[in-house]
Every structure is written in C-alpha cells, then in structure tokens.
Amino acid sequence: MARSRTSTRLLLATALLALPPLWTLWTWKRSGPLVMQGTVLIKKGATVDQIADQLEREGVIRSASLFKLWARARHLKLIRGEYTFDSQASLSEVAGKLRRGEIHFTNIVIPYAAHAWMVQSRLKEFVSEDVFWKLWKSPNLAANAGFPEAPSLEGLVAPATYRVHHAMEPEEIFLTMVEAFRRTVRPSLDGGTLTPYQTLILASLAEKETNLSEELPIVAGIYARRLQIGMRLQCDPTSQYARWLSGDLRFTAPMHEDITRAHPFNTYVVAGLPPTPIAIPSPAAIEAAKHPAPGHELYFVATGVGGHHFARTLSEHNRNVALYRIEIAKQKKEKA
Secondary structure (H helix, E strand, O other), X not given: OHHHHXXXXXXXXXXXXXXXXXXXXXXXXXXXXXXXXXXXXXXXXXXXXXXXXXXXXOOOOOOHHHHHHHHHHHOOOOOOEEEEEOOOOOHHHHHHHHHHOOOOOEEEEEOOOOOHHHHHHHHOOOOOHHHHXXXXXXXXXXXXXXXXXXXXXXXXXXXXXXXXXXXXXXXXXXXXXHHHXXXXXXXXXXXXXXXXXXXXXXXXXXXXXXXXXXXXXXXHHHHHHHHHHOXXXXXXXXXXXXXXXXXXXXXXXXXXXXXXXXOOXXXXXXXXXXXXXXXXXXXXXXXXXXXXXXXXXXXXXXXXXXXXXXXXXXXXXXXXXXXXXXXXXXXXXXXX
C-alpha cells in the first residue's frame, strides 16, 4: 500500500514537471492569432525585445515572452526587412522565418525611356511624393551617379529591376539606383565628341523621338548637325517635358502652347541641348549619341505608320509633313 502511494506521488510529480515543457511546446507549435496574411517591418536598429513586443502588439504571435526566451537562447541576429506571415502562422513558423531572414521583396522595373514621373509612380508605395522630389534634386545623389553638376537625377537612374522592401529608407533606394547607373551606364558615355553628360542628354532625346533602333543614329545625327550650325533642335519631347515641369501633367502629344512655351527645356524656343536628359536612354541610344550617323538631313517627321521621313531641305520636309497629315486623316476616316 505504501509502495502504491509512493508510485502515485512519483507519477504526479513527473506529470507536474512535464507540464511546463509541454505547454511551451504547445504554445510554440499551435496556430497563431493572425486571421489573414500580415506584414511586419523590422527597421534598422530594432532590438529583439522591441520586435517581440511589436509581433505581439500587431497580433502575429501570442507570447512575446516566449519569443524573447527563444531569441536569446539562439543569439538571434535580426535582419532588417519586410516580413510577410501567413494567417495562423505558428510562433515556430514566425521565428523560423525571422531567423532565416526570409525578407519579402517587391520587384520594381525601371525601363528604358522612363522619365521622372514614371519613376515616381513606380516607387510611390516606398517613397512619398514630397520625399521623392526632394531626393530627385539631391546634389549628393547626383555626385554618387558620377555627375555632381547635374541639377536632377533625370537620366541618372540605371534601367533595371530593383528588389526593394518597405523597411528600406528612401535614400537607400535612391542610392541603389544611382550607384547602379555609375557602375553600368556611366562608363559607356565616354568616347564621344560631346562631354559624357551632353552625350547622355542627346541620347535621351533620340530615345524619346523614335522607338526604332535603326533610326536612333539618324536622329542623333540630325540633332548633332543642328547643334553644329546653331539651329534649334525643335525636339517635340522636350516641349512635353517643359509642360510637365510647369505643373501640367497631361501625358499627351505636344500642343501649340507646348512648342511656344518659354521654358529652358523647350528646344523650340531655346538653342542647344536642354539642361538635363529627359528620360533614361537605352544602350543603343547612347551609342547613337556617341557616333551619330553622318549625312545632310536636318529634318524628320513621323510617317504615321511607324518610323520617320527624313529630309535635307525645309521644302522636302514640308512635303513629308503633308504626307503625314494625309495618312492621319485617312486613319481617322477609316475609324469613323
């Protein structure tokens, strides 16, 4: 009888001793409180205790205390970033994702021909509009791109796919883009007859004038000859760019008020190149600006069906303009 009582006490004691570890394991593995997918940002300098409290406060885990014990036992080093957790993710799953540094990235594509407003639109979830335009005119960032004299970052962003997350600082995102430009684009601007920055500007004009790679050297050649003889470039995309800088963000074809607007970027009213590029040029456009096609053409106009008519004289150009208008009128009639 005494032996039976002793065995019972031992069993009870063993069971009581096993309860805390079993509770801990159950808490560690049980479904978490998230009712839908959730995101947590781990900012630079955040401590384990701060993150544990944040996870509990935002309803990702139930026990900040248990997370802290686990983190200290593992000597957890948190990797700053944006973390996405599935609904009902267990404390074990949350901890594992943080330990492995499984950051959720968003791919932001900055293509050729993109201008400031397109870049701003693609970054709007990560950089507020006022901060964007402040950084866009940063002398330090322009210097990091390799052109400290540039008044803005127009043209100084490398066309690429950037992996970003919401825990990144806006300055960090911008620095990534301009450093990519300095590595991959800046070296290609050397070797032309113009300065590297002028080459970049000329390349951007050609890029925005035609989407046919075979026409890029011809367009660049026309602009180069106009620069040589002191003729205004009369580049339609610069008049559009001047409109946008004036606060009118209609993304339409140039209108009469655009080509007559008094503005430093409107090459219909000012001589020479505009103050900055007007977009991101492609490698083909940069090569065209460095090696413009020789010839005597000074004018060009769209055909209306793709590509351009090129002309040596104004009278020939006027005939091409008439052909363009006939083609556009024909297309309108067919659509009616």
